[in-house]
Every structure is written in structure tokens, then in C-alpha cells.
Amino acid sequence: MSSSASPSPSPADERPLVRSTYAVWELTLRCNLKCIHCGSRAGAARCDELSTAEALDLVHQMADLGIREVSLIGGEAFLRRDWLEIAREITRSGMVCGMTTGGYGLGPKMAEQIAEAGLEKVSVSIDGLEATHDFLRGRQGSYTQCFVALRALRAAGIQIATNTQINRLSAPELPRLQEILRDAGVRMWQTQLTVPMGNAADHAEILLQPWELLDLFPLLSYLLQRGIEEGPRMMPGNNIGFFGPYERMMRTHPNDAEAKFWQGCAGGVLTLGIEADGAIKPDPSLPTAAYTGGNIRERPLRDIVYGAEQLTFNDDRGTEHLWGFCEGCEFADICRGGDTWTAHVFFDRRGNNPFCHHRSLYHAASGQRERLELAVAAEGVPFDNGVFDIALEPCDAPLPNNGFSLADVDWPEPWLEADPELPPRLAAERDRAVEVWRQTRLRRPPEGAAATASRLDTAG
């Protein structure tokens, strides 16, 4: 997609915000796994991926732009033959370089090469216990290989972390996974909700429904607190929130000077996404078609980052893009619709985020829940999305599948021996939150909810 952008910034066009300091770079779409939730539908390389010379030039453009940290991803980044040369140039240019990997095929020799190239940290994606992970990742033995990779990386002196997708299959296994990650020496654990992009759009059955957040958040909160003491420390990703009772607990990072809460999408403001063919997006997860601001083969990176509307829409973003529940939400001015990626891949439009803890609590307090159902299938290309309908219905309406609840959690035995009241306590915390919302938050009616229902009725 070409940009309707303005030209490079002039001195008079200085922006008040620090721009795009964290880049996530898909080096290749080639992958040795076949994940059923892969947002980029990775497998074969893109037909027109950047050459080595183009990639190295992009490294220099990123350094000139002020990028501070680059995460290499794929597909599987290390399947690109020149990836270590690119990684070395990133570190030589003064930027922190990390990698997120599926870990399949990453052994001691490669770990040494990674360390030699100057990568400081590598995150291995692990999406549940063995059976769940291997199913989601589409390859038997991939779970075992993750731990081969973690051991090799740790032995090579590289900081190891893990990324985990949360969905109906992995959610009940998170406590046992946390113990396994701790024992593997993982210190940091980033989690994010699986949303319907790419292959995941074809597998809506694994996605959580909004009401399942009511049970998920007390669990995540417990794991986060436990991880602070025992490790690994959970870092909820950008699409986990918003403005429920755990908001500040989840949004505040170690070493923050004060407690934080979500203050709007940072896509293009602090983050940058790069596809293997040189397409530039505000964030790696955003759909290609709607959010590509240009290609570095056609324009300098600086021009795209500062000039393309797709990269700068968050600079002066207010609340005008909000619709549905988010439009009338009491937190609208601060939140601005939560995570752009999540909202867009559900509704093909940003500004109405159904994966919101406050929203789920609000509806539960009203005796209702929202249910998402695929209405238009995704096209079948990388970083695409379908369109979902959303229905507001009574909490007790019959369902074919109730999905995830706290009752499904597979707790490690030592945890329950030490604290038998843990499961009922978290359930009581969930119920208490709903009651608090009933008593306090329902005074602030979401005016947009009626508008959404009307629009969807019309569309349907």
C-alpha cells in the first residue's frame, strides 16, 4: 500500500513525542513450524524479501532514526542465511538486538553464534504444556526443542525469556507452565491474548470469549504476583487490559518510577514493525493491508515513519475513532480504545476493543455478556483478518462451549498444598470485582453500546 504521506519533516515540524524507538523486524517469513495461530501465516519465504545489502542499509537507517532496540522475528529469523550478519550490524550500530524464536533447531552451536553476534536476549515462544504447544505449533517435538534452545542460550550467556499466547487451550496450563519456565531459568515471561489474525482467524474455536476474561484476569494477577517473588516475572503484552482492578499491577514494570496504566496505543509512537519485504508498519502485529505506511525500497525509513498517515495516526489520536462500547466508556479519553491490533482484527476497524476487562466486568455487572462470532472469513494472506459479529446476551444464555474458567485451571500440587484456598479465593476475587462494578461503574452508562448494537443489527 502506498502512503498518502506528507514529505520529510522540517525543523518546524518537530514532534513532541519520542518516535519509534523499539522495532520488531520480520527478517523472513520462512518458518519450520506450522502454528495454527500464526498471525503472519508463516511457512514459505516471501517472494521478494530484502537482499542482504537492503537489509544492512535498513539497519543504518534505523540507527540514524534513533531506534534503540530491535527484536528479530520470522517466520523463523535464523532460517535466513545472512541473519547473523544483519544481527551483527545491528549491535555494531549501537542498538540492542534481541530475537523471538520458535526454538526449533536452535542448539548449542547456534547459541554460541548468537552470543558472538552480540544478541543480548532471546525469547522462545512456548504456548502451553507439551501436548498443547505441539498442537498449536503444528509440529511434534517442538515443545522439547524449546527447552533445548533455552538451555543452549543460557549456557551461552544469553538472557532468556519466553513469550506465550493465551487462548482456551493454553490458559488452564499457565500455572504449571510458570513452574516449568522457572525451573528452566526463564526470568521474564511475556503473555498476550491470541486474537483472530492470520491462521488464528481460521481457528476462532481456540480464542477466548470476552466473558472468559473475568476468570482469566484473577489468574494472571496471581501468576504475576507469584512471579515477582519466584520467577518468571510475567509481563502482560499490549493487548491485556484495560482498566479493571489489575490495570496498574499489570502495566507497571520493574524499575518504573511510579505505577502506570494504559494511556493509548503506542503503535508508531514508540514501536515500529518491519516486514521481510521492507513494508513498514507502526507495530509488527497490525494488519498489513490497513497499516503499511510505505516500503523502504521506495522511500527512506525516516520519511515513512514521520510522514505516512499509517505511522502517525497515534500522534494526535483522540477519541474520534472510537465506536461501540469504547465510544461511551468512562475511560475513553485515556484508553482510546485499548489495543489497536485486537480491535482491528475482530472488526476490520479500530476503536472498539472487545478484549477489555473493564468492559467484561461492566456487562457481567449488568447480567450480560458479549459473544463474538466469525461473520466474514479472512482472505488467507499474511497478517490478514476476518470480521466478527458481536452479540450482547444474558449471562445465562445457553452456549455450545463455556470456554475457559477458573475451574479448568490445572494447579501444581505444591501450590494447593501450601494454599488450599487459592482457587476459591480467586473465584471470590472475580465475583467481588463484578459486584464492585455493579455498585460503582454502572453509573456511567456506555452510550456507544446502543450505537454498536444498532449498527450490527443493521449490518446483519
Place this chain on the structure above:
Amino acid sequence: MKKNLLTPEQVADTHRTLDEIESAVFGVQVQTDVRAGAGCPPWSCPRPLYGVPDTYE
């Protein structure tokens, strides 16, 4: 309401609202892992999909 017009008062109001919510649900202030005064590098704040989490050490 534009992003760069966010006021300190808005932020303070939101903190107060979250204070009320946390107190009502938990009865106490929640643990946030803050180590006062250290500060966090600005680029480490977002947690994009595929980002590599930092140990902040």
C-alpha cells in the same frame, strides 16, 4: 481530546479512580513491583507482540 493534550490532572484523576477500584475489590493497595526512583527506559514501555521482555537489570 488529542493525545498530546493529556493533562496531569487527567492522569491524576485516573489514578484516583484506580485507587478507588483497587481498594473496593482488594481492600488494600495492590503490589505493583515499583522500585521507586529507578525509572524505566522509554523504549521498554510498550510490549508489542513478538517483543522480547527485558529483565530490567
